[in-house]
Amino acid sequence: MLKQLSAILIVLFLAGSMPVHAADFPTKEVQVIIPWAAGGATDLIFRALGATAGKYLNKAVVVVNRPGGGGAVGYTDGMKAKPDGYMLTAAVTPLCILPHQTATAFTYKDFEPILNVVSDPSMFLVRSDAPWKDLREFVDYAKKNPDMITVGNSGAGGGVHLVALAFENAAGIKLNHIPFSGGGPSVTALLGGHVNAVSVTPPEGVSQIKAGQLKIIALFADKRLAMFPDVPTVKEQGINFTMGMWRGLAAPKGTPQDVIQKLNESFKKAMDDPEFQARAKEMSVILSYLGPKDFGALMARDDEFFGKLIKEMKK
């Protein structure tokens, strides 16, 4: 009995340590770590994408939420996972922010990029009855009254807070940043008139813009949004600044290239699938495919950008 059991264990061990071949990958379900609680934008996007990607991988894609430390817990687990392509991690902008803020065990270099899925532009919203008609009036007012315009963000040191800080530098103004615990509370405070503006990414605030309660005063996108074609970008108005949040997928460093290739192809097909396209449109997120190489370059660029910004902030 004991002999049989140990024989089984040995076989299992050998099977587990065998090199992975892409030809038969995947042989079991693929898990995706979301370093935040269920229900956030990242979580919803990857649940929708995972449901579609399962079709192309012929195995289910399972979302695992590992919240904590603003994402640090999930990324630490993702980094430590076996590099066999069965445990992936949602690579989102904070991956390039957290390592500069606290002593984390990981950086973006501990991950192999697979693909980028979504790029959401950042924007500033104000109430429709705000005293500023357009960006120029907003910036002029801020220049004359430094530190007086209050700008809500979704959390100290989080993506949209840093975007607001970077925009200050680009526009040569000084704002008063007020952190809230999430995008929802910051938009609520703006609606109630407790802050003057908020820094957000879609879909936060979109329904209030459509209802005419809020308006976009500054859009940090490369080109205008399809949803609001009348809103110009800040770049069009002479301030050379674009910034957004990306959400993609990455595997632990050392995952075989052919496995990465297989995952990339399957998730790319899922992105192009009309079923997922429809869901993405309904969520008001902006799909932006990037392959492993371009996604890696984007991570490297933002890592450098946020590293510099945080260093300046801490001075």
Added chain:
Amino acid sequence: MLESLQQLAGGFGIATTVPNLFYCLIGAIVGTLIGVLPGIGPIAGIALLIPATFSLNPTSAIIMLAGIYYGAMYGGSTTSILLNVPGETASVITCIDGYRMAQKGRAGPALAICAIGSFIAGSIGLFGLVAFAPPLARAALAFGPAEYFSLMVFGFIVLSNVTGTSLLKSLMMALIGLIIGTIGLDPVKGDARFTFGSMSLLSGIEFVAVAIGLFGIGEVLSNVEKPAELLEGKVLVPRLRELFPSLEDLRKSIKAILRGTGIGFGVGLVPGPAPVIATYASYMIEKRISQHPEEFGQGAIEGVAGPESANNAACQAAFIPLFVLGIPFAPPTAILLGALLIHGVTPGPMMIKESPELFWGVIASMYIGNFILLLLNLPFVPLFANILRIPKRILLPLVILFCITGMYSVNNSVFDIWVMLLFGGIGFMAGKGKFEGAPLLLGLVLGPRMEVAFRQSLMISHGDFSTFADRPISLAFLLATALFLVIPIFRLGLKRLGKGGSPKGPAPIN
């Protein structure tokens, strides 16, 4: 109002189609199960089922997912009553008198009154939702950081002595809760505080771990300490006719249920920890106005009926900011917002106009869902009450196992299990000194939010403290807090005068 009623009638037409009734039933069943199991809460439950709704039409999908949310509020009290294990924030207070009732062989009436109170509160709450949603939503917006801070101060001071035993001991426990709440990332600067380099402590101490530890594990430990023969003989097994509340119970509870509904609905409109404030406030008010306050803590049915109703009414009120403003005030409504977005419905100011059949269909389904939940929960009462027939030597290890698996399912974190066990030890020791867990949990919930609101207010006002006094709502809460602190001192003074001792001379010695 009349127009609303007409549209509501149309909503019932949508909600009573066979498929929608079916999804409402599924949501209610899943919600009840999620509520009964400690750890896994409505948030995780809804998130897991969102992909399953992809093929449904939006109305059916939201009917089912909303059913999970309010269904979980029904089941949440079950483990509090039977095992002293609070499954979520809203059912902490239910442990106090609910568990005592179960120990006295009255688990049946306690469980049944929860279902009845939840049903009444849910139905009245829905009426409030239909009749007053838009003005109430606008009123909720008046709460900025300054108002929020003053409300938290009021809640902290007034509610910390919720069980009315020793004010000093309660405030000590509440302060410990405040201190524990500072662990983790500084909410304003983003620096790590008291984490000692641990990645797991970065996100702070998980509330559910502390709650299950202090109450559930602590109770198991204090049972283990007792001699075996005493332990097995203690629980009275209910007879069948004692499974449901007597007329006397109902008479005592009905006013508590109505008051709890009012409190819960009002507090539910405020962003943040509404269920905690609502349940604590309801319990405290019931005790203060009761003819027999000494029964509280010993198994008073009002102490179960009031808070459980408050909790359900708060849950219905939470739909108002979601549907009218498009903004979730609490995590479970945040995930419902996500589900709505996936289905192409943007909740908010335009929702009632853009998709009336969804809005009114979902509202009508909630009436039906509440009724289904009552029918669903009452038959479970005898089943659950019989759990207490299991000998303690078998039941107690099962409770520990149940707590550990439930805890792990919250964040998939082993660290949380250790936190829970640590607080089990603390709860056991604290119980020996007659220190209570409820104020500590209040401090833990309110502390971080109070700090954020305080610092936000001062950042907005550039460090000017008068911002708290300049705003009328904020001032009102601060004055009420001050009155609460001063009145007992006055009373004490009057008592001394009344006893005939002249203010100058020494008090008479009895």
